[in-house]
Amino acid sequence: MGVDQNPAAVGELFETVTVLMMRHVPAPDGLSLTAAATLSSLRRRGPQRITSLAVSQGVTQPSMTQLLRRLEDAGLVVRVADPTDGRVVLVELTAAGEETLRTRWNTRLAHLDKVLETLTAEERATLQRAAEQALPVAQKLVNSLAARY
Template sequence: MPAPPTDTDSLAADLARSVGRLRRSLNREVRAGTAIPPLPEAQMEILRLVDRRPGLRVQDAAAELRLAPNTVSTLVHRLVDAGLVRRVADPDDGRVAHLRLSAAAEQRLRRWRDRRQEILAARLADLDSADRLVVERAVPVLERVAVWLEEGRSPEAGRAAVL
Protein backbone atom coordinates (compact mmCIF):
# COMPACT_ATOMS: atom_id res chain seq x y z
CA MET A 1 0.00 0.00 0.00
CA PRO A 2 1.53 3.36 -1.00
CA ALA A 3 2.34 5.87 1.71
CA PRO A 4 -0.13 8.73 2.08
CA PRO A 5 0.96 11.97 0.43
CA THR A 6 2.90 14.37 2.61
CA ASP A 7 2.60 18.14 2.72
CA THR A 8 5.74 18.23 0.56
CA ASP A 9 4.09 15.92 -1.97
CA SER A 10 1.05 18.19 -2.14
CA LEU A 11 3.23 21.28 -2.45
CA ALA A 12 5.24 19.62 -5.24
CA ALA A 13 2.06 18.74 -7.14
CA ASP A 14 0.63 22.24 -6.69
CA LEU A 15 3.90 23.89 -7.73
CA ALA A 16 4.32 21.70 -10.84
CA ARG A 17 0.75 22.39 -11.89
CA SER A 18 1.06 26.16 -11.27
CA VAL A 19 4.42 26.53 -13.02
CA GLY A 20 3.19 24.53 -16.01
CA ARG A 21 -0.01 26.54 -16.23
CA LEU A 22 1.89 29.83 -15.90
CA ARG A 23 4.32 28.84 -18.65
CA ARG A 24 1.60 27.65 -21.03
CA SER A 25 -0.57 30.72 -20.42
CA LEU A 26 2.36 33.08 -20.84
CA ASN A 27 3.48 31.37 -24.05
CA ARG A 28 -0.05 31.58 -25.47
CA GLU A 29 -0.29 35.27 -24.64
CA VAL A 30 3.14 36.03 -26.12
CA ARG A 31 2.26 34.15 -29.32
CA ALA A 32 -1.08 35.96 -29.57
CA GLY A 33 0.57 39.36 -29.19
CA THR A 34 3.43 38.92 -31.65
CA ALA A 35 3.86 37.95 -35.26
CA ILE A 36 6.51 35.40 -34.31
CA PRO A 37 5.66 32.04 -35.90
CA PRO A 38 5.59 29.34 -33.21
CA LEU A 39 8.35 26.78 -32.91
CA PRO A 40 8.14 23.46 -31.09
CA GLU A 41 9.30 23.78 -27.48
CA ALA A 42 12.26 21.45 -28.13
CA GLN A 43 13.58 23.80 -30.83
CA MET A 44 13.05 26.80 -28.53
CA GLU A 45 15.10 25.01 -25.86
CA ILE A 46 17.95 24.61 -28.35
CA LEU A 47 17.76 28.30 -29.29
CA ARG A 48 17.81 29.37 -25.64
CA LEU A 49 20.76 27.08 -24.94
CA VAL A 50 22.79 28.33 -27.92
CA ASP A 51 21.97 31.88 -26.83
CA ARG A 52 23.36 31.15 -23.34
CA ARG A 53 26.35 29.16 -24.62
CA PRO A 54 27.31 30.33 -28.11
CA GLY A 55 29.74 28.00 -29.82
CA LEU A 56 28.71 24.81 -28.11
CA ARG A 57 28.66 21.57 -30.09
CA VAL A 58 25.67 19.31 -30.73
CA GLN A 59 27.02 16.71 -28.29
CA ASP A 60 27.39 19.41 -25.60
CA ALA A 61 23.80 20.51 -26.18
CA ALA A 62 22.61 16.90 -25.97
CA ALA A 63 24.42 16.38 -22.68
CA GLU A 64 23.08 19.59 -21.17
CA LEU A 65 19.51 18.93 -22.31
CA ARG A 66 19.78 15.23 -21.41
CA LEU A 67 18.65 14.18 -24.86
CA ALA A 68 20.06 11.69 -27.32
CA PRO A 69 22.68 13.28 -29.60
CA ASN A 70 20.79 12.15 -32.72
CA THR A 71 17.63 13.88 -31.42
CA VAL A 72 19.50 17.14 -30.87
CA SER A 73 21.21 16.77 -34.24
CA THR A 74 17.78 16.49 -35.92
CA LEU A 75 16.49 19.55 -34.04
CA VAL A 76 19.60 21.55 -34.95
CA HIS A 77 19.28 20.49 -38.59
CA ARG A 78 15.71 21.87 -38.64
CA LEU A 79 16.85 25.12 -37.03
CA VAL A 80 19.68 25.44 -39.57
CA ASP A 81 17.18 24.86 -42.40
CA ALA A 82 14.93 27.54 -40.89
CA GLY A 83 17.83 30.01 -40.85
CA LEU A 84 17.87 30.27 -37.06
CA VAL A 85 21.10 28.45 -36.22
CA ARG A 86 24.46 28.43 -37.98
CA ARG A 87 27.04 25.67 -37.84
CA VAL A 88 30.50 27.20 -37.71
CA ALA A 89 33.45 24.92 -38.47
CA ASP A 90 36.12 24.70 -35.79
CA PRO A 91 39.28 26.33 -37.18
CA ASP A 92 41.47 23.59 -35.66
CA ASP A 93 39.28 20.61 -36.54
CA GLY A 94 37.02 20.87 -39.58
CA ARG A 95 35.03 17.84 -38.41
CA VAL A 96 33.73 19.81 -35.42
CA ALA A 97 30.94 22.35 -35.78
CA HIS A 98 30.07 25.01 -33.22
CA LEU A 99 26.52 26.31 -33.00
CA ARG A 100 25.69 30.00 -33.22
CA LEU A 101 22.41 31.87 -33.45
CA SER A 102 21.60 33.71 -36.65
CA ALA A 103 20.62 37.36 -36.47
CA ALA A 104 17.02 36.27 -37.09
CA ALA A 105 17.13 33.95 -34.06
CA GLU A 106 18.66 36.64 -31.86
CA GLN A 107 15.90 39.03 -32.89
CA ARG A 108 13.24 36.36 -32.33
CA LEU A 109 14.49 35.60 -28.81
CA ARG A 110 14.79 39.28 -27.98
CA ARG A 111 11.21 40.00 -29.15
CA TRP A 112 9.91 36.95 -27.28
CA ARG A 113 11.67 37.94 -24.03
CA ASP A 114 10.63 41.58 -24.31
CA ARG A 115 6.98 40.62 -24.84
CA ARG A 116 7.07 38.02 -22.05
CA GLN A 117 8.55 40.55 -19.63
CA GLU A 118 5.99 43.16 -20.66
CA ILE A 119 3.11 40.73 -20.03
CA LEU A 120 4.45 39.57 -16.68
CA ALA A 121 5.20 43.11 -15.53
CA ALA A 122 1.61 44.12 -16.29
CA ARG A 123 0.24 41.13 -14.35
CA LEU A 124 2.59 41.72 -11.42
CA ALA A 125 1.54 45.38 -11.33
CA ASP A 126 -2.04 44.16 -10.80
CA LEU A 127 -1.02 42.39 -7.57
CA ASP A 128 -1.14 44.14 -4.24
CA SER A 129 2.22 44.90 -2.63
CA ALA A 130 2.01 41.94 -0.23
CA ASP A 131 1.50 39.46 -3.09
CA ARG A 132 4.29 41.07 -5.14
CA LEU A 133 6.60 40.67 -2.14
CA VAL A 134 5.71 36.97 -1.90
CA VAL A 135 6.55 36.52 -5.60
CA GLU A 136 9.78 38.52 -5.20
CA ARG A 137 10.90 36.35 -2.29
CA ALA A 138 9.95 33.13 -4.09
CA VAL A 139 12.05 33.83 -7.20
CA PRO A 140 15.50 33.07 -5.66
CA VAL A 141 14.14 29.88 -4.08
CA LEU A 142 12.65 28.74 -7.39
CA GLU A 143 15.98 29.54 -9.10
CA ARG A 144 17.83 27.31 -6.61
CA VAL A 145 15.37 24.47 -7.19
CA ALA A 146 15.83 24.90 -10.96
CA VAL A 147 19.62 24.70 -10.59
CA TRP A 148 19.33 21.58 -8.46
CA LEU A 149 17.09 19.97 -11.06
CA GLU A 150 19.35 21.02 -13.95
CA GLU A 151 22.44 19.70 -12.21
CA GLY A 152 20.71 16.55 -11.03
CA ARG A 153 21.67 17.10 -7.42
CA SER A 154 19.87 17.46 -4.14
CA PRO A 155 19.58 20.60 -2.01
CA GLU A 156 21.82 18.93 0.59
CA ALA A 157 24.64 18.68 -1.97
CA GLY A 158 24.16 22.37 -2.77
CA ARG A 159 24.31 23.31 0.90
CA ALA A 160 27.44 21.21 1.43
CA ALA A 161 29.17 22.93 -1.49
CA VAL A 162 28.42 26.33 0.05
CA LEU A 163 29.69 25.36 3.53
Protein backbone atom coordinates in the same frame (compact mmCIF):
# COMPACT_ATOMS: atom_id res chain seq x y z
CA MET B 1 8.43 19.79 8.53
CA GLY B 2 11.30 21.58 6.74
CA VAL B 3 12.20 21.42 3.09
CA ASP B 4 14.84 18.78 3.88
CA GLN B 5 12.03 16.51 5.04
CA ASN B 6 9.49 17.58 2.42
CA PRO B 7 10.95 17.86 -1.08
CA ALA B 8 7.39 17.45 -2.40
CA ALA B 9 6.67 21.05 -1.36
CA VAL B 10 9.56 22.30 -3.52
CA GLY B 11 8.42 20.04 -6.34
CA GLU B 12 4.89 21.39 -6.11
CA LEU B 13 6.19 24.96 -6.28
CA PHE B 14 8.28 24.16 -9.37
CA GLU B 15 5.32 22.38 -10.98
CA THR B 16 2.99 25.32 -10.31
CA VAL B 17 5.45 27.86 -11.70
CA THR B 18 6.06 25.66 -14.76
CA VAL B 19 2.32 25.40 -15.46
CA LEU B 20 1.94 29.16 -15.02
CA MET B 21 4.77 29.97 -17.41
CA MET B 22 4.08 27.30 -20.04
CA ARG B 23 0.30 27.42 -20.20
CA HIS B 24 -0.66 30.87 -19.10
CA VAL B 25 2.33 32.97 -20.16
CA PRO B 26 3.08 31.59 -23.64
CA ALA B 27 5.41 33.01 -26.23
CA PRO B 28 3.45 32.82 -29.47
CA ASP B 29 6.52 32.65 -31.68
CA GLY B 30 6.06 29.15 -33.04
CA LEU B 31 9.12 27.77 -31.28
CA SER B 32 8.73 24.45 -29.54
CA LEU B 33 9.97 24.16 -25.98
CA THR B 34 12.93 22.09 -27.21
CA ALA B 35 13.79 24.66 -29.89
CA ALA B 36 13.67 27.53 -27.41
CA ALA B 37 15.70 25.56 -24.86
CA THR B 38 18.28 24.71 -27.53
CA LEU B 39 18.64 28.36 -28.51
CA SER B 40 18.92 29.33 -24.85
CA SER B 41 21.59 26.69 -24.30
CA LEU B 42 23.60 28.07 -27.21
CA ARG B 43 23.28 31.57 -25.76
CA ARG B 44 24.41 30.44 -22.30
CA ARG B 45 27.13 27.96 -23.24
CA GLY B 46 28.27 29.11 -26.67
CA PRO B 47 28.77 26.91 -29.74
CA GLN B 48 28.15 23.21 -29.11
CA ARG B 49 28.28 19.85 -30.84
CA ILE B 50 25.03 18.36 -32.04
CA THR B 51 25.53 15.37 -29.75
CA SER B 52 25.93 17.63 -26.70
CA LEU B 53 22.78 19.54 -27.59
CA ALA B 54 20.84 16.29 -28.03
CA VAL B 55 21.95 14.98 -24.64
CA SER B 56 21.23 18.25 -22.84
CA GLN B 57 17.73 18.44 -24.36
CA GLY B 58 16.95 14.77 -23.82
CA VAL B 59 16.35 13.95 -27.48
CA THR B 60 18.00 11.63 -29.96
CA GLN B 61 20.75 12.88 -32.23
CA PRO B 62 18.60 12.44 -35.37
CA SER B 63 15.82 14.49 -33.72
CA MET B 64 18.27 17.22 -32.77
CA THR B 65 19.70 17.21 -36.29
CA GLN B 66 16.19 17.76 -37.72
CA LEU B 67 15.48 20.52 -35.23
CA LEU B 68 18.77 22.24 -36.04
CA ARG B 69 18.00 22.07 -39.76
CA ARG B 70 14.74 23.93 -39.13
CA LEU B 71 16.49 26.48 -36.90
CA GLU B 72 19.24 26.89 -39.50
CA ASP B 73 16.67 27.36 -42.30
CA ALA B 74 15.06 30.07 -40.15
CA GLY B 75 18.46 31.76 -39.75
CA LEU B 76 18.54 31.26 -35.99
CA VAL B 77 21.64 29.04 -35.86
CA VAL B 78 24.60 28.36 -38.10
CA ARG B 79 27.01 25.44 -38.30
CA VAL B 80 30.69 26.30 -37.91
CA ALA B 81 33.93 24.33 -37.82
CA ASP B 82 35.38 23.64 -34.38
CA PRO B 83 38.49 25.87 -34.13
CA THR B 84 40.37 23.08 -32.31
CA ASP B 85 39.33 20.26 -34.66
CA GLY B 86 38.25 21.14 -38.19
CA ARG B 87 36.53 17.76 -38.58
CA VAL B 88 34.01 18.65 -35.88
CA VAL B 89 30.93 20.77 -36.59
CA LEU B 90 29.59 23.10 -33.92
CA VAL B 91 26.24 24.86 -33.84
CA GLU B 92 26.26 28.56 -33.02
CA LEU B 93 23.49 31.05 -32.27
CA THR B 94 23.12 33.82 -34.86
CA ALA B 95 22.20 37.44 -34.24
CA ALA B 96 18.69 36.56 -35.47
CA GLY B 97 18.56 33.72 -32.94
CA GLU B 98 19.59 36.10 -30.19
CA GLU B 99 16.91 38.58 -31.27
CA THR B 100 14.30 35.79 -31.33
CA LEU B 101 15.17 34.89 -27.73
CA ARG B 102 15.04 38.54 -26.68
CA THR B 103 11.66 39.05 -28.38
CA ARG B 104 10.35 35.80 -26.86
CA TRP B 105 11.42 36.95 -23.38
CA ASN B 106 9.87 40.40 -23.79
CA THR B 107 6.62 38.88 -25.08
CA ARG B 108 6.43 36.50 -22.14
CA LEU B 109 7.14 39.33 -19.69
CA ALA B 110 4.30 41.36 -21.19
CA HIS B 111 1.95 38.38 -20.79
CA LEU B 112 3.16 37.81 -17.23
CA ASP B 113 2.59 41.46 -16.40
CA LYS B 114 -1.06 41.08 -17.41
CA VAL B 115 -1.40 37.93 -15.31
CA LEU B 116 0.16 39.63 -12.29
CA GLU B 117 -2.34 42.49 -12.58
CA THR B 118 -4.97 40.06 -11.26
CA LEU B 119 -3.18 40.06 -7.88
CA THR B 120 -3.27 42.66 -5.16
CA ALA B 121 -0.26 44.90 -4.59
CA GLU B 122 0.53 42.91 -1.44
CA GLU B 123 0.38 39.61 -3.32
CA ARG B 124 2.68 40.95 -6.04
CA ALA B 125 5.12 42.15 -3.37
CA THR B 126 5.07 38.70 -1.76
CA LEU B 127 5.86 37.07 -5.11
CA GLN B 128 8.64 39.60 -5.75
CA ARG B 129 10.30 38.85 -2.39
CA ALA B 130 9.95 35.10 -2.91
CA ALA B 131 11.42 35.34 -6.42
CA GLU B 132 14.37 37.40 -5.23
CA GLN B 133 15.16 34.78 -2.57
CA ALA B 134 14.47 31.67 -4.67
CA LEU B 135 16.03 32.69 -7.98
CA PRO B 136 19.72 32.34 -7.00
CA VAL B 137 19.03 28.92 -5.50
CA ALA B 138 17.06 27.75 -8.54
CA GLN B 139 19.81 29.04 -10.84
CA LYS B 140 22.36 27.07 -8.81
CA LEU B 141 20.28 23.91 -9.32
CA VAL B 142 19.97 24.50 -13.06
CA ASN B 143 23.69 25.22 -13.40
CA SER B 144 24.68 22.12 -11.43
CA LEU B 145 22.39 19.95 -13.53
CA ALA B 146 23.49 21.57 -16.82
CA ALA B 147 27.13 20.95 -15.90
CA ARG B 148 26.43 17.22 -16.09
CA TYR B 149 25.81 17.41 -19.86
